[in-house]
Amino acid sequence: MSHDLAAQLIALTTGLLLLTAVQQLWLRSVLGSVALLVVQGAALAGLVATIAVAEQEWEALAMAVVILALKAGFLPWALARTATLTRVHDGLDPGARPASGLLLAVLLTTVAYVVSQPLIGPNPTDAARAVPVGIALVLLGFLILLTRHIAVSQLVGFLVLDNGIAATGFLVSGGLPLTTEIGVLFDVLLVVLILRVLTVRMVRLTGGTSLPELRELRD
Amino acid sequence: MSGPGALLAVLALAGVAIAVPWLTPDRLRSPLSGGASALLGLGGVAAGVAAMGGAGGVLTLPLVVPATAGLDPVTLAPTPLGGVFLVVAGGVGALAAFFGIGYAHGPAASRTAWSAYAAFLLGMLLVPAAADVLSFLLAWELMAVASTVLVLADHAVRPTVRSATLWYAVMTHLSFLLLLAGFAVLAAGAGGTAFERIAAAQASGPAASVAFVLLVLGFGTKAGLVPLHVWLPRAHPEAPSHVSAAMSAAMVKMGVYGILLTLGLLAPGPQWWGFGLLVLGCASALYGVLQAAVNSDLKRLLAYSTSENVGLIVTALGVGVLLGDAGQRRVAEVAIVAALLLVVSHAAFKTALFLGAGSILHVTGERDLDRLGGLVHTHPFTAISFGLGAMGATALPITSGFVAEWVLLQALVHGDGRADRLIAVTLPLAMGVVALTVGLGLLTFVKAWAIAFLARPRSERAANPDHAQGSHDHSITMIAGLVVSGALVVALGFAAGPLSVELARAAGVGGVERVGLLGVAFPAVGVLLEPAALTLLALAIAVPFAAYNAVLRVRRPRRDTELPWGCGGVRTSPRMEYTATSYAEPLVRIFGASLDPTRQLTVEHPEGNPLLVSRVTFSQRLVDVIEQRAYLPVKRAVLRLGDAARLVQNGSIHRYLAFSFVALLLVLAVVSL
């Protein structure tokens, strides 16, 4: 693979990562942001594959396949099922505040750019230059986790956060050892599955997972 | 006239202008005093032009100053940069004084007021002429005290004037204290008070940063930067309009001059200086324009717009400093030229706007836009002049504001962020802020002009102007003041090239060239703007259009009707028109979180029938959020402290004598030790 092509592909996949995260903040629809996870997972897999081919680390290619299967396939599917099972508020998250969320996204991206300067060093590679995107993804994931009310959209935020961590890891060092990566992936899988079960049960019990409403139950 | 001659002439004219009100009979007081003040302003312009040409001269004043070490003689020696501000202050002061001849009445035309106006103008002319800390601070204080007297002029008529003056006085003195402290740090480091000596010392390190913060905050208070702007929206509306014009268009600029002076006195500092200026400027621009957009008090709106424009100026300075530090000197120079162009253009259009607002107030006695309307028919000069000022404020082509903001945007777009990520993200954000400011400014001034001048009058007073309480028809001086200030807004826009070249020379920066007939070019960044070419293009399109339209008009003349589109057949009452408040309603909704409006909506039903509505009342109150959240708590704390101090201060003479006695004993004890 030529150097230029690799740089273009890295730019494209990281651009997609950031774009999908921003769109997840933009959308009120829970299912919509779950659907965006598919694109995001595919972009992450593409990024990993590009780095793998460019740096000739073939075992990372296997990693890309696993990521594609889990993050663009199974996890979004599981979340979508949960969302349809626990459908409340017309499928819209009442915690979504698109206008202010998007402006915050601009500020967080700015922060990511500024703070990533020491991580990158003076003569960055093409991959290292995209590190701010990974950090921005982490921050945006946190933002979604913080602001959303419904359990499924919070899980979306959690997955965005995790995608951000994975992307940063690959961009900085070309990936952690394979076993660690897979371990992390399965942790995430476990978390999502457990929460999924919990969510469905909670909705059967209380009729919703909106946090403010749950707080009312406690009071 | 050049050299110290011009400065001496200014001082002599000031003496005359201060004395005239006390020596003339009542009937001639306003024409003669206003004329004398206008002459003083013109003298200032002459001195400023001389200074911009490098012939400012040096005038050492024989003021008695204790010859202690570290105090240099009190000297006036305007630099070319100071010359720019002399011209601005003199020009605005002269125009406002001329307008004031016809405008001022009642307390604003008293002996004290006219004398104070001359003293105020003198103060504004001395500030940029000062060449040492002592004369600078003296001139600054003269400007502050005289303007306080002027704001107070109408205190007997309107009680709100008193609280406004109090705010103004407190903020002004806060500013003075900060300046005193800042200059003290610099003078101590340099071992003298002359600006030359301080600049030669090239202060750097923590002391320089302390001085920078103190001075920028002090000057920022005067310039009306958020969050130190609170006096502006109170003092500007309450002062007589010609004084508001002078305060807003000229005095506020002295704060900008101060910041430029500070930057000149210090060696280039750390990166956060430029960044801080940029943030301060962007915050002021955005907050100012947002408040201006939702306010319906015409003069308060203009006051907030002043905050906005000063914010843009400081943004330009911040960009200049930031890029200068980053080694992009050529782009930094563009930003500095932008700042000066913004200074000059704001002076021109804000004069036109405040004089126009004064004219409206004069004939209707109203400054609430919700009660105005239809004035374009009765007051065409005011309408056109205010309109030109509004075009300048919204940077529409071709006005001075257009040229200035074009240069600012060029500086932003050509800054190279590749080397530094901070610059890479701040420049686009700053550009977004500037763009949003321009957009909201458009909304503000479309609202201000169209609601005041177009459609039908929204109140009795606006319907029958000139018959308002105690006012009389427009005098020739008012019309002249309006026309000249409006014409200046356009003329300065057309003279983009010559003006930019002169300003760049005065600021000591290069990279500006004159191209074509009147155009300006920045060869270093490869951009140019030629107002004449743009006008030619517009004419080439407008003339055929007008000709064709004329043919159509001959064929099918316009027909008068009662109303073009019936919608029920009766002309609705003026109460159905959109008002300034309703015009800004979408904005209040969108920016509700940062404006914090208080609304009340009560619906009354006729007795026994909850489904019908007999009466709906709506009221909305918008307050300055910063004032509410930051200043009022401090004010309350101070009041509590005052209450606490009553414990030791009960008014008994014996107790006060006892305090003195104890103090004496303490002093004796300390001395004997």
Next chain:
Amino acid sequence: MNAAVLAVLAAQVVVALALTPLLIGVMRQVRTRLEGRAGPGVWQPWRDTVKLLAKEPLRAAGSSWVLWLAPAALVVSSVMVVALIPLIATPALPLLPADLFVVVSVLLVGTVALALLGLESGTAFGGMGSSRHMMIAALVEPTVLIAVYALSIPAATSSLGTIIASRLTDVTAVMTPAGLLAIVALFVVVLAECGRLPVDNPATHLELTMVHEAMILESGGRDLAWLELGSWLRLTALLGLVVNLAAPWGIATEPTPAGLAVGVAAFSVKLLAAGAGIAAAEVFLAKLRLFRVPELLAGSFVLAFLAVTASYLVA
């Protein structure tokens, strides 16, 4: 050279004037056909304009010179924009470059003229439309400037002609993430500025949803003709700019007759295709609630901002 460039400007004005009613006609016809109606044919806007120009305008009691000046200002500013923006060829006069900020300022003259006209009539509708129009214009402004800023970074200039010419020579620049993001952002802006769905419905006279129509409600005869033509020209200019930035192919870089002929043909095809695409998309779109519009514009602002950061990223 200068005479040739002047000819280019004149050609752009003529082409735009000729093409604009056709563009609107095509958009309306595509829409009606997709909705299963017959439609009046693509030449109807032409016929409407000619008819309106021959009719007398009315002047209500209490109206002022704004009544006739606003349509004139709108048309003249729109034609100026059409002349300035590189639609069929990139060369510009040495003293009159197609500077982005100048173009935006000239556009704003038209925006303000419309808003003043809305308030001039003194009716509630006019004020309502004017207020909404200015709010949208204000919120659109940051996105316009930042999006073109992003596109200007590779070319290091704010001159539209140079930006388009450099995109023409460097094909990869068209496909970079930065370029795509900026163009999507600009596209949203064009929809908002020109009063298309989902921001404003150009075909509505329903009081709650009107923006553009509310402002021109009181105008008639040739005033209305000029207002409509001026607004349509703005669509031609802005849409033309976006298609030329997105797909610069075919635009003439030298003011030769052959190049111009190719430029005119390419521009006509690109513009009409884009218009038809928008019209087809509009069939599936509902108008946004007015207070959801800021969300859309905030989104486009974020896209533009990401475009800037991305163009530093891969530069």
